[in-house]
Amino acid sequence: MQAGLSTKNAPSPKVVLPHYAYAAFAFIAASILLYFSANDLISTTLSPKILSMVHVLVLGWASMMIFGALYQLIPVVMEIKLYSEKLAMASFILLGIGTPLMAISFWTSFIGATIMMMTGGTLVVLSVLLFVINTSLSARKSDIKSIENRFIVTSGFWLLIAVSYGLLMIIHPNILSHNSLQIHIHLGIIGWFMTLIVGVASVLMPMFFISHQLNRKYLTAAYWFINGGLLFLLVSFYLKANTYIIVAAATTIIVGFILFIKYNYDAYKKRLRRKLDIGMKHSVLAFVLLFITLTAAFIAAFGDTFGNVVMHKAMVIYGISLFFGFITSLILGQMYKTLPFIIWLKLYQDKVGKFKTPLPADMHSQKVADLHYQSFVTAFVILLAGLLFSSVLLIKIAAILMLITALLYTYNTIKVLAHKEKLEPLVFPKPKPIPKTKAN
């Protein structure tokens, strides 16, 4: 066994692949729900339709995809086998059933503690609990104590608190008076998504760019700024601190993200692969969109200082640009950097050197990938304009374009998942004759 090799540690594709398939369909569902939420988005941040869409987006699309990708990436980042594939599979089933139950209940009964909501919410909490146990015990087995690992494990704990707190809000709506909604949202956004993404992206982006000699101090500092800032923010929300304290907490977190962006920007500048493939184009675009999210978040932190209209728009743009912009673009790109390799290893690992095999990059349709890149950029720009100018029509057009993006992306996901083995004979040069050994 060669130290540092992750292939032998890779989990069974049966555990990972269903996550990719489920997430793609959830993205389609979220785009349809965006269409129906257009009217609500220009007037409120909280409505049955918005909550339904957001939970399909954050649980069914983003978290599902991250869970699946992480099971594949843990062996890469931690150089160990995943602690348990059974736990991973159980977590998938629980999240897969819990998410639509919650989404339907939000749509029909808003934040009411219906049986469907309680069941869905409990399943999601259990799913996350299994996920956290799995990632934490995997990290414990690992000798690699890197900052990236710490980001991954920490994010799981934040997610567990976020979903448990969410369920608690349904059971005891009276805690809503303690800014609970803000606490729940930021536990999810900063604690889970952003902390996790910072950890994983900091491993993958330099690996895919082929960039070396990066200053890792940025990452360590980012960890403390983001997590320290989040704690500061949560306490401030709970104690209903004044606007300037909230802005100070938000600034601390944003400084952490800027350090993370700086680390990845250095990787981008030092990259040896000058030409970006579709996976990296979407990933780089994600970082550009992150600036829009951070700007909106910073403005939102000022509350109603600039008036209610500005606050509403900043909050909606903050959330929508984060999930339909940064996170979606990153996932759209990273699918191409992970899924084809999982399938390639499954089909061709034992055939390499014996047959001519396709490359992972040959498994998807490039034309479809280019099309969904363009439809995504157009959808996002129109969506942003729709939110800025409070235009229902523009938001609906953007939702249709986002749906087209989701359908094209799903087509390529299925194309990779359904890839059939293609082997051609390898033409070897004539084997060397075995030299005769001299008789003594």
Next chain:
Amino acid sequence: MATINNLSEQEKEILEIIKTIPDPEVGVNIVDLGLIYEVSYNETDRRIDIKMTLSARGCPVGDAILQQVQTVVSNMYPGFYVDVDLVWEPAWTPELITEDGKAALDGGF
């Protein structure tokens, strides 16, 4: 073991064979990426030793690349024992990429 700048004719031939193997992620051959450190051909012992690295620890396709080197060289030299040794020291750096490799990375895919 001979470093790749100091190879016998036979070892150069082995390197040419290894050059047919692309890194599946970047599509550039692993010799031009600078992943092969040493090649040794020993006719008396009927043994070929290859010392190589990967551009990143935990490389998801590392095993497949090593397997491919083993298979391709074994096919070319039947009857020889082929040993492919993965090393992390000295660590791979971008300076190890050849001019051809750099050109391929710049716009070849």
